[in-house]
Amino acid sequence: MDFDFDRENKKPTVMKILIEIFIWAAQIAAVIFLAYFIVYYCVEKTNVIGDSMENTLFANEPIIIDKFSYRVSDPKRFDVIVFKQSGKEHSFYNVKRIIGLPGETVIIKEGDIYIDGEVIEDIVKVEEMINYGLADEEITLEDNEYFVLGDNRNNSEDSRFASIGNITRDEIIGKATLRLSPFNFISKLNLEKKEN
Numbered sequence: 145m146d147f148d149f150d151r152e153n154k155k156p157t158v159m160k161i162l163i164e165i166f167i168w169a170a171q172i173a174a175v176i177f178l179a180y181f182i183v184y185y186c187v188e189k190t191n192v193i194g195d196s197m198e199n200t201l202f203a204n205e206p207i208i209i210d211k212f213s214y215r216v217s218d219p220k221r222f223d224v225i226v227f228k229q230s231g232k233e234h235s236f237y238n239v240k241r242i243i244g245l246p247g248e249t250v251i252i253k254e255g256d257i258y259i260d261g262e263v264i265e266d267i268v269k270v271e272e273m274i275n276y277g278l279a280d281e282e283i284t285l286e287d288n289e290y291f292v293l294g295d296n297r298n299n300s301e302d303s304r305f306a307s308i309g310n311i312t313r314d315e316i317i318g319k320a321t322l323r324l325s326p327f328n329f330i331s332k333l334n335l336e337k338k339e340n
Contacts, residue, residue, distance in 0.1 A: 186212045188318070190226065190237050196294030196301065197239050200224070200268060200334040206325055207239070211318035219290060219313075221245055222267050224320040224330050227292075227311050239320055240302050240311075241268070244291030250283045252276040252304075257293075268334045273297045277304030288313040295334065 188209045192201045201207065201224075209226045219225060223242045244250040248259050255272040256263045257279075275298070283303075285291060289310040294300025302308050320330050 184211075185215070186210075189324070192239055193236050195299060196296050197224070197241075198296040198299075200241075200295045201239060201320070201323065201330065205323055207320050207330065208322040208324065209318040210321040213319050214316060219245075219316060219319070221264075225290075225292065225311075226317045226320050227315045228317055229308070229311070229315050237317060238308070240292035240294050240300070242290050243293050244283070244285050244303075244310075246285055246287050246289055246313075248285050248291075250279055250285065250291045250303075251281065252279040265336075267336055268295055269336050270295055270297050275304070278306065278309075279304050283310070285310055290316075 188211060189206060190209060192203055192205045192207060195203050207226075219242055221242055221244075224239060225242055226237050226239050228237050243257060243264070244259060249261070251258045252273060253276075257266075258264070279291075283291060289312055291303045292308075292311050293302045293304070303310055322328070323330055323333065
């Protein structure tokens with residue numbers, strides 16, 4: 145009886161190749177899953193459309209959206225958010241600043257923004273508003289609604305107008321966190337200087 149030593153020697157080599165192929169396929173699958181998870185749940189890049197956020201953000205500036213933060217916490221006043229309204233005439237991402245929070249009452253009088261009867265101070269440099277739109281009268285926000293304004297107050301389509309109106313929580317994509325070019329944290333841009 146003859147024994148085929150060559151065939152026996154090939155078995156470990158074939159097994160080693162199969163294991164390497166399996167590891168390689170598992171690594172590719174893991175990278176694809178991780179990329180999908182990051183893009184869908186964590187961050188996304190977009191460009192600012194229009195000039196409604198000047199002088200904080202300008203048209204076509206690339207920004208990073210933090211999509212994860214609002215999965216574990218609620219949006220805060222003065223956060224710059226990115227949202228998309230389904231069923232509205234625009235299908236692109238909007239970028240605006242949160243002014244009114246759920247359950248609050250918002251009204252704009254004589255250039256001042258009142259939240260629940262108290263004037264709030266803007267944290268960014270803005271021009272005095274000329275057109276108060278719907279906020280000329282009290283607007284009471286529902287439990288899942290936010291009142292947003294563009295920083296370019298006299299050239300912004302925002303919650304003051306029926307075309308945008310109040311933003312619901314499920315329309316918010318995430319928080320605009322970083323401006324990529326020139327690089328900076330959005331929360332540090334165009335801030336009103338506090339007097340000491």
